[in-house]
Amino acid sequence: MEIRSTTAQDFDVFVDTTLTAFAMERETPAEGDGAWWSAFEMDRSLLAVTDDGRPVGTAGAYSLELTLPGGALVPAPGVTAVGVLPTHRRQGVLSAMMRRQLADLREEGDILSVLLSSEAVIYRRFGYGPATYTQRMTVDRHRAALARPRAEETGGGAAPRAGSVEVLRRAECGDLLEEIYDRYRRTQPGALSRPHRWWSLGAGQPPIARAPRYIAVHRDADGVADGYASYSVDKDRTLTVDETITVDDAAFTALARFVLGHDLVEKVVFKHLPPGHPLRWQFTDYRAGELGDSTDWLWVRLLDIPRALTARGWSGDGELVLEVDDPWLGEHGRYRLTVQGGKADCAPTSQAPDLSLDVSDLGSVYLGGTLPSTLVRAGHITSHRPGAAELADALFRAERTPHCLHWF
Numbered sequence: 001m002e003i004r005s006t007t008a009q010d011f012d013v014f015v016d017t018t019l020t021a022f023a024m025e026r027e028t029p030a031e032g033d034g035a036w037w038s039a040f041e042m043d044r045s046l047l048a049v050t051d052d053g054r055p056v057g058t059a060g061a062y063s064l065e066l067t068l069p070g071g072a073l074v075p076a077p078g079v080t081a082v083g084v085l086p087t088h089r090r091q092g093v094l095s096a097m098m099r100r101q102l103a104d105l106r107e108e109g110d111i112l113s114v115l116l117s118s119e120a121v122i123y124r125r126f127g128y129g130p131a132t133y134t135q136r137m138t139v140d141r142h143r144a145a146l147a148r149p150r151a152e153e154t155g156g157g158a159a160p161r162a163g164s165v166e167v168l169r170r171a172e173c174g175d176l177l178e179e180i181y182d183r184y185r186r187t188q189p190g191a192l193s194r195p196h197r198w199w200s201l202g203a204g205q206p207p208i209a210r211a212p213r214y215i216a217v218h219r220d221a222d223g224v225a226d227g228y229a230s231y232s233v234d235k236d237r238t239l240t241v242d243e244t245i246t247v248d249d250a251a252f253t254a255l256a257r258f259v260l261g262h263d264l265v266e267k268v269v270f271k272h273l274p275p276g277h278p279l280r281w282q283f284t285d286y287r288a289g290e291l292g293d294s295t296d297w298l299w300v301r302l303l304d305i306p307r308a309l310t311a312r313g314w315s316g317d318g319e320l321v322l323e324v325d326d327p328w329l330g331e332h333g334r335y336r337l338t339v340q341g342g343k344a345d346c347a348p349t350s351q352a353p354d355l356s357l358d359v360s361d362l363g364s365v366y367l368g369g370t371l372p373s374t375l376v377r378a379g380h381i382t383s384h385r386p387g388a389a390e391l392a393d394a395l396f397r398a399e400r401t402p403h404c405l406h407w408f
């Protein structure tokens with residue numbers, strides 16, 4: 001079997017092989033998940049081919065950008081279209097593709113890669129760890145009065161501002177959604193860019209895919225669009241919000257108020273909220289919103305530990321020695337992480353470690369969405385001195401809960 005790079009000529013065979021592995025059919029941009037496969041990058045993809053020339057496995061990568069704590073934007077290959085034909089599974093095809101892909105990404109200078117995992121048991125062995133989480137909130141609309149927040153008097157937090165909401169059809173939005181999304185993702189740790197090509201091809205779930213949707217667009221007092229909610233209402237009178245994308249909490253509150261005030265609706269479902277989202281605290285009735293479908297979303301794999309650790313912003317000051325095992329790449333390193341004034345230095349050291357961990361666990365804590373102390377308690381990370389886990393918690397923390405709702 002050979003693992004080979006693809007070219008534009010391989011597009012159809014690549015898509016067919018991927019869809020067969022997922023037991024899916026091609027959809028058009030206006031249907032369900034749209035033509036999610038249409039943005040595959042053939043100059044970053046791999047085909048596994050048998051000795052007699054049959055394609056049996058695929059792995060791709062999208063050229064995305066990830067927002068780190070502190071606001072740095074770094075290239076993040078988004079691993080996608082990983083599939084092996086049902087006839088060729090458990091024979092090491094995926095392992096061979098992962099080995100080649102990680103080597104290629106490193107050679108291209110990437111410091112990390114990311115993916116969404118179809119099954120949670122697949123990717124840890126390759127060094128990926130779950131790093132952001134998301135959940136659904138179902139709100140009984142008739143219990144959903146929003147309390148008047150104390151911050152309203154002082155103008156802080158999510159206090160309402162003058163602004164307006166306009167309802168458009170998806171087809172009327174032009175580049176508006178793309179522009180708002182791009183503003184949002186630059187300040188949200190864990191968020192990914194959405195290349196222009198995706199929007200123009202309709203390559204993704206709604207509202208990237210042009211399936212029929214209503215789009216509530218929020219504008220600030222100057223008329224500048226600063227948020228949108230993409231939604232549909234089904235026959236059961238449930239209004240489902242695909243995503244609420246806003247540049248700040250006040251715009252989110254205004255859009256939440258709008259969808260929760262929608263007549264002829266019994267329930268409002270927000271499909272994606274980060275853990276700890278303030279919406280729940282805004283209801284007069286704390287139990288008006290029911291949380292469910294809590295799941296991992298973005299998985300992170302560090303490829304260059306010192307560069308990755310110095311790229312992100314940090315909170316607090318302190319020093320930790322991390323001993324990191326990378327069994328898949330056969331690497332083992334010790335790094336002294338010195339954090340001061342929001343920045344870190346990271347250099348190899350022979351000092352005794354404070355924490356020992358696997359590279360997949362470092363991926364999990366990297367964006368600040370998983371507490372190192374949780375992984376100590378779970379037996380993933382070993383702490384060698386009292387206080388080391390608590391110091392790691394304080395340093396790795398992000399300015400806001402990392403969240404990714406981009407599906408790829």
Ligand SMILES: CC(=O)SCCNC(=O)CCNC(=O)[C@H](O)C(C)(C)COP(=O)(O)OP(=O)(O)OC[C@H]1O[C@@H](n2cnc3c(N)ncnc32)[C@H](O)[C@@H]1OP(=O)(O)O
Pocket residue numbers: 021022079080081082083084085088089090091092093094095096115116117118119121122
């Ligand atoms: C980013 C994304 O695209 S996620 C999408 C992943 N793809 C899918 O879910 C599509 C359907 N599934 C498939 O195509 C395949 O089953 C794949 C790609 C998940 C796995 O491919 P395979 O070629 O069978 O994997 P491979 O033989 O290299 O397995 C490597 C190891 O992982 C384990 N493994 C692989 N897949 C799974 C799984 N789904 N569940 C549990 N263990 C698994 C294997 O048992 C093996 O373990 P071992 O080394 O201890 O024996």
